[in-house]
Amino acid sequence: MDPMTTVGIVQLMNDTFQTKQDNVVVEYPLSIIVNKEKYVTLVASPIYLDELAIGYIYSEGLIKSKQDISLIKIDNGIVEFELNIDIKTLPKNKDRIITSGCGKSIIYTDLDGSDLEKNKLETKIPREYIFNMVNILYQRSELFRETGGVHNALLMAFDGGLSIFREDIGRHNAIDKIIGYMVLNEISPEKTALVTSGRVSAEILVKVARRGIPLLVSRSAPTDLAVKLADELGITLIGFVRGKKFNIYSYAERIT
Amino acid sequence: MDPMTTVGIVQLMNDTFQTKQDNVVVEYPLSIIVNKEKYVTLVASPIYLDELAIGYIYSEGLIKSKQDISLIKIDNGIVEFELNIDIKTLPKNKDRIITSGCGKSIIYTDLDGSDLEKNKLETKIPREYIFNMVNILYQRSELFRETGGVHNALLMAFDGGLSIFREDIGRHNAIDKIIGYMVLNEISPEKTALVTSGRVSAEILVKVARRGIPLLVSRSAPTDLAVKLADELGITLIGFVRGKKFNIYSYAERIT
Numbered sequence: 001m002d003p004m005t006t007v008g009i010v011q012l013m014n015d016t017f018q019t020k021q022d023n024v025v026v027e028y029p030l031s032i033i034v035n036k037e038k039y040v041t042l043v044a045s046p047i048y049l050d051e052l053a054i055g056y057i058y059s060e061g062l063i064k065s066k067q068d069i070s071l072i073k074i075d076n077g078i079v080e081f082e083l084n085i086d087i088k089t090l091p092k093n094k095d096r097i098i099t100s101g102c103g104k105s106i107i108y109t110d111l112d113g114s115d116l117e118k119n120k121l122e123t124k125i126p127r128e129y130i131f132n133m134v135n136i137l138y139q140r141s142e143l144f145r146e147t148g149g150v151h152n153a154l155l156m157a158f159d160g161g162l163s164i165f166r167e168d169i170g171r172h173n174a175i176d177k178i179i180g181y182m183v184l185n186e187i188s189p190e191k192t193a194l195v196t197s198g199r200v201s202a203e204i205l206v207k208v209a210r211r212g213i214p215l216l217v218s219r220s221a222p223t224d225l226a227v228k229l230a231d232e233l234g235i236t237l238i239g240f241v242r243g244k245k246f247n248i249y250s251y252a253e254r255i256t
Numbered sequence: 257m258d259p260m261t262t263v264g265i266v267q268l269m270n271d272t273f274q275t276k277q278d279n280v281v282v283e284y285p286l287s288i289i290v291n292k293e294k295y296v297t298l299v300a301s302p303i304y305l306d307e308l309a310i311g312y313i314y315s316e317g318l319i320k321s322k323q324d325i326s327l328i329k330i331d332n333g334i335v336e337f338e339l340n341i342d343i344k345t346l347p348k349n350k351d352r353i354i355t356s357g358c359g360k361s362i363i364y365t366d367l368d369g370s371d372l373e374k375n376k377l378e379t380k381i382p383r384e385y386i387f388n389m390v391n392i393l394y395q396r397s398e399l400f401r402e403t404g405g406v407h408n409a410l411l412m413a414f415d416g417g418l419s420i421f422r423e424d425i426g427r428h429n430a431i432d433k434i435i436g437y438m439v440l441n442e443i444s445p446e447k448t449a450l451v452t453s454g455r456v457s458a459e460i461l462v463k464v465a466r467r468g469i470p471l472l473v474s475r476s477a478p479t480d481l482a483v484k485l486a487d488e489l490g491i492t493l494i495g496f497v498r499g500k501k502f503n504i505y506s507y508a509e510r511i512t
Contacts, residue, residue, distance in 0.1 A: 005480050010508035012383060013501050017511075022503060027458055027479035043457065127268055148496065149455055149477035169457065169479060199405055201299065201425065202283055221405035223283035223425060224261050240404065245269050247278060252266035255273075 001046040002026065003167070004147055025149030025169055033080045034062065034087055045143075045150060045168040048177045052168070053079040055180030059207045061115075062087055066183050113206040119234030121214035123158060123191060124256045127246075130217055133195045134241045137219075140165045141197070151198045153178050155213075158191040171198030172207070179211050189213045200226045200239065209233040215254070217241060222249055257302040258282065259423070260403055281405030281425055289336045290318065290343055301399075301406060301424040304433045308424070309335040311436030315463045317371075318343055322439050369462040375490030377470035379414060379447060380512045383502075386473055389451045390497045393475075396421045397453070407454045409434050411469075414447040427454030428463070435467050445469045456482045456495065465489040471510070473497060478505055 009022045028046035032039045032053055044052055050072065057063055063083060071082035137154045144150050144167065151171035155164040155178045166177035175196060182189065193215035194208055200222040206229060208216045216230070217238045230237035230250040237249040248255055265278045284302035288295045288309055300308055306328065313319055319339060327338035393410045400406050400423065407427035411420040411434045422433035431452060438445065449471035450464055456474045458481040464472045465485070472486070473494045486493035486506040493505040504511055 007480065007483050007505060010504040010511075011501070012504070012511075015500065017504075017508070024478060024480045024483060024505075027481040043459075147477055149479060169455075199425075203299075221403055222280060223405060224263065224280045225283040227263050227280060244271065245267070248266040248268070248273075249263060249280075252273070255266075255268075 001028070003045040003047050003143055003150075023146045025143065025147040027169055029077060031078045032056065033078065035081070035083055042170070042173065044170060044173045047168075048166060048180070049074055049079065051166070051177040051180030051184065052173055053081070053180065054183050055176030055178065056173075057081065058179055058183050059176055059210060061210075063183070066186070113202075113209055113229050113233055116206070116209050116233055118232070119209065119212065119214045121190070121234070121236075121254065123254065125158065125193070125215065125236075125254055126256050129158070129193075130238060130241060130246060130255070131244070133193060133217060134219060136163065137165070137195050137197065141167065143167045144197070150174070151196065153197070154195045155182070155187075156193055156195070158193070162187065162192065171196060172203065174198075175204060175207055179207065182211060193217060196220075199223070200237065202226050202229055205229045205233070205235065205237065209235050217246075257284065259301040259303050259399055259406075279402045281399070281403040283425055285333055287334045288312065289334065291337070291339055298426070298429065300426060300429045303424075304422060304436070305330055305335065307422070307433040307436030307440065308429055309337070309436065310439050311432030311434065312429075313337065313339075314435055314439050315432055315466060317466075319439070322442070369465055369485055369489055372462070372465050372489055374488070375465065375468065375470045377446070377490070377492075377510065379510065381414065381449070381471065381492075381510055382512050385414070385449075386494060386497060386502060386511070387500070389449060389473060390475060392419065393421070393451050393453065397423065399423045400453070406430070407452065409453070410451045411438070411443075412449055412451070414449070418443065418448065427452060428459065430454075431460060431463055435463065438467060449473060452476075455479070456493065458482050458485055461485045461489070461491065461493065465491050473502075 003026050004023050006021050007024050010017050029041050030044050031041045068084050070084050073080045133156050141152050150167045151174045152167050153174040166174050168174040189212035194213050195217040199220045200218045202225040205226040215236045219241050222239050227249045236251040236254050238246050240247045259282050260279050262277050263280050266273050285297050286300050287297045324340050326340050329336045389412050397408050406423045407430045408423050409430040422430050424430040445468035450469050451473040455476045456478040461482040471492045475497050478495050483505045492507040492510050494502050496503045
């Protein structure tokens with residue numbers, strides 16, 4: 001399905017109204033069913049939906065690898081998973097499943113990151129690499145240029161051997177698509193970096209940390225909680241990459 | 257509580273690293289309890305939390321006016337409501353929908369707005385009014401200028417008699433704060449407009465339509481579903497207000 005469609009608009013330009021056609025981004029509801037139980041509905045751009053669903057359940061802590069998935073079926077806005085694990089036995093998600101639709105502890109669980117190990121990366125990364133990633137992100141942002149309605153995410157390996165770009169109306173979704181790609185293709189995260197067009201909240205930070213990615217770069221702002229979690233989880237967090245300037249919020253010693 | 261705090265950073269500027277202090281926005285979890293049952297946890301900027309909580313439960317369809325609230329208590333990140341109605345009796349879709357918003361927005365209402373009446377506004381609004389609103393929004397965006405980490409919303413009456421500005425890390429929250437203000441102060445929505453710094457998804461459109469606001473303005477992009485709902489619900493939707501240009505997606509005949 002096309003992530004973009006055309007609508008008729010009236011445009012004010014040079015003090016004159018004119019009717020024309022314009023591109024807008026498509027908002028698509030995707031329901032996720034896990035072991036025959038409805039888990040959640042996401043609203044997303046309708047591309048790479050398999051990656052989105054897999055990345056989402058990975059970020060939620062339901063799976064650790066693609067081997068935990070015995071079946072995935074995608075049809076008409078519904079993704080059905082059969083997992084090799086009983087999700088009710090995962091202590092972390094017990095409440096959430098029981099109260100699906102009621103919302104107990106949804107956010108707290110995601111913000112916590114207390115089950116994660118600290119990232120111990122010792123590789124040094126040159127500053128030019130940061131600017132290069134952000135440039136590539138923007139060069140590839142076609143849907144954004146057409147609609148202004150999406151966020152982007154890019155995964156790059158330090159050695160240049162990998163460059164995965166995804167777009168979505170939700171900044172969380174764009175990152176979950178990258179994570180879904182990594183899970184599906186069993187990409188090792190040790191020497192990779194993720195760059196996002198969006199702001200970095202605690203949830204985004206934990207998503208990236210959970211997948212083991214040591215370097216998170218944003219053109220935009222982080223929150224206080226994201227900075228605190230980056231400190232605790234060993235993630236180098238960089239924000240406000242603009243022109244020849246950026247801010248490093250944690251583990252600055254990795255950037256040379 | 258201050259919505260902004262200071263962190264130590266390493267800044268790359270003019271090809272030199274230097275340590276300094278920088279402002280970041282605070283991410284604050286707010287739990288909402290309704291009639292002694294946990295309803296949801298929002299992540300928000302810790303200002304105007306009463307308005308946020310009231311606007312949120314209004315947008316969810318739990319209350320129709322402040323008379324439905326018999327008690328509200330806010331303490332240490334927890335808002336407790338006692339409502340004069342049994343929320344279990346509300347014919348609501350209890351599906352958990354995660355929207356594309358900034359603060360991982362979770363809603364339990366449906367996105368379709370099918371319970372809402374079409375807005376029948378016949379007032380004409382001059383184009384200058386649109387530009388003026390967007391200018392005021394940006395003049396008042398102090399926290400954004402300091403941190404880059406928030407969205408803004410502004411409610412204005414056509415006659416200039418009202419101008420309410422709110423900021424939050426979540427674009428949904430900023431609008432819910434405005435709606436909470438309207439509910440608390442029993443502001444009539446008939447001749448008001450709302451302007452947002454954020455993109456307009458279906459959820460945002462339905463929030464504004466539910467409160468009866470006939471004109472929604474964004475500096476940014478709408479989604480296809482937001483445009484469709486604006487058409488159905490009688491809302492004039494304007495996007496991409498930049499310089500002396502904007503796009504009208506629905507009910508353009510109201511703008512002169």
